[in-house]
Amino acid sequence: MRKSRTLNLGTGSFVLLGFAALFFLTTQTTSRGLSWFGPPHYEVTAKFDNIADLKVGAPVSMSGVEIGRVTKIDFDSNEYKAVVSMRLNERYNKIPTDSDASIYTQGLLGGKFIGLTAGGADTYLKDRDQIDFTQSAFVLENLIGQVLANFTKSKADDQSQASAPADSKTPADSKAKEKTK
Amino acid sequence: MFKELWESFTDALEGLGSVVHFLFRLVVNSPRALLRFDLISQQIFNSGAFSLVIIMLSGLFVGMVLGLQGFQLLQRFGSEEALGTAATIGLVKELGPVVTALLFAGRAGTALASELGLMRATDQISAMEMMAVDPIQRVVVPRFLGGVISMPLLAAIFSVIGIYGAQLIGVQIMGVDSGSFWSQMRAAVSLSDVSEGIVKSLVFGIACSLIAVYQGYYAAPTAEGVGRATTRTVVTSAVVILFLDYLITAAFL
Numbered sequence: 001m002r003k004s005r006t007l008n009l010g011t012g013s014f015v016l017l018g019f020a021a022l023f024f025l026t027t028q029t030t031s032r033g034l035s036w037f038g039p040p041h042y043e044v045t046a047k048f049d050n051i052a053d054l055k056v057g058a059p060v061s062m063s064g065v066e067i068g069r070v071t072k073i074d075f076d077s078n079e080y081k082a083v084v085s086m087r088l089n090e091r092y093n094k095i096p097t098d099s100d101a102s103i104y105t106q107g108l109l110g111g112k113f114i115g116l117t118a119g120g121a122d123t124y125l126k127d128r129d130q131i132d133f134t135q136s137a138f139v140l141e142n143l144i145g146q147v148l149a150n151f152t153k154s155k156a157d158d159q160s161q162a163s164a165p166a167d168s169k170t171p172a173d174s175k176a177k178e179k180t181k
Numbered sequence: 182m183f184k185e186l187w188e189s190f191t192d193a194l195e196g197l198g199s200v201v202h203f204l205f206r207l208v209v210n211s212p213r214a215l216l217r218f219d220l221i222s223q224q225i226f227n228s229g230a231f232s233l234v235i236i237m238l239s240g241l242f243v244g245m246v247l248g249l250q251g252f253q254l255l256q257r258f259g260s261e262e263a264l265g266t267a268a269t270i271g272l273v274k275e276l277g278p279v280v281t282a283l284l285f286a287g288r289a290g291t292a293l294a295s296e297l298g299l300m301r302a303t304d305q306i307s308a309m310e311m312m313a314v315d316p317i318q319r320v321v322v323p324r325f326l327g328g329v330i331s332m333p334l335l336a337a338i339f340s341v342i343g344i345y346g347a348q349l350i351g352v353q354i355m356g357v358d359s360g361s362f363w364s365q366m367r368a369a370v371s372l373s374d375v376s377e378g379i380v381k382s383l384v385f386g387i388a389c390s391l392i393a394v395y396q397g398y399y400a401a402p403t404a405e406g407v408g409r410a411t412t413r414t415v416v417t418s419a420v421v422i423l424f425l426d427y428l429i430t431a432a433f434l
Contacts, residue, residue, distance in 0.1 A: 010230045011229075014233060021341040028367075030371055111369075
């Protein structure tokens with residue numbers, strides 16, 4: 001009897017340890033783990049011209065604080081726009097209806113996320129509302145294309161010396177603008 | 182020449198067929214073996230709990246190496262904060278299941294094969310048959326199920342210890358910010374990465390345990406036969422694990 005007791009004890013603690021490890025992996029290393037029974041939330045949508053590589057599960061932040069996550073990305077074939085549904089924490093329920101949503105990039109090559117900037121309206125966003133003011137993702141390729149086009153054009157105009165440095169500044173400028181907006 | 186090749190080909194096919202047949206017999210006998218759970222529990226202890234030390238030590242060192250190598254590599258791009266993501270994805274999806282399965286084949290698979298082979302060589306299996314005890318149900322299935330249950334748990338423990346090993350090197354020694362180590366990991370690792378690892382370790386558990394009990398059960402009843410069964414267990418398990426790893430990775434992409 002003694003022997004089988006220590007044996008069962010060993011097996012039991014091994015299995016417990018194993019399941020503790022599985023639990024750790026599913027809840028602590030992933031973002032989604034506990035969101036099924038997460039905090040109360042409400043859902044709003046926003047239509048974007050271009051979402052670049054925004055993914056489901058991307059954070060939605062306001063002043064840099066994460067207030068929700070993207071739950072669904074759809075395509076509206078009437079308006080040719082991307083419809084992004086996001087789930088916001090019920091705690092943050094005083095977001096003005098005229099707030100605007102923009103898509104930003106984390107770091108230089110990081111993933112995309114949605115940043116909300118508060119508007120001035122007295123009414124607040126409710127479940128199933130839509131954010132009307134949106135700004136598309138900053139697509140690096142388009143920007144490079146523009147810079148190259150300007151560069152070649154200005155070369156053709158034989159003004160390359162004056163405009164090339166100005167052109168090379170545009171990405172930084174527009175990025176800064178986007179940040180301050 | 183062609184005849185020999187053809188014969189070795191048909192031999193290989195026959196071997197594969199008998200493995201599949203053996204697996205079928207194990208599966209059919211599993212529900213009844215579950216009624217005697219004490220036998221399975223004992224095998225979980227033998228192949229799982231006894232492998233714990235080697236799994237934890239290897240996990241720690243693999244994680245520390247990942248931390249060091251990952252840090253050196255990521256530093257070149259100025260993104261050391263991604264170390265947590267890199268180490269966790271590497272461990273949970275690949276290294277955890279695969280290294281655990283290889284170690285399991287070496288630690289527990291060989292023990293299973295030589296135990297069953299010796300039982301065969303000393304006629305214990307025939308004796309059971311004489312006493313109308315089904316050796317498959319009494320001896321083989323508990324060992325098989327014990328291995329299948331142990332493997333995902335061992336792989337999960339390996340991954341967790343490995344993540345802490347990477348954290349130890351990256352955060353404590355190399356000075357990566359602890360907050361971004363964990364938060365970037367949480368943002369980048371999805372539940373499907375973890376479930377891929379679990380599926381892998383389950384499949385490897387079935388494959389490793391099946392190979393071990395098959396080789397042991399059908400070992401030639403001599404000292405040499407037992408030795409050969411043990412060797413074959415490790416070699417076949419390693420090849421099958423890496424092959425299955427490729428298949429499952431491709432299926433999850």
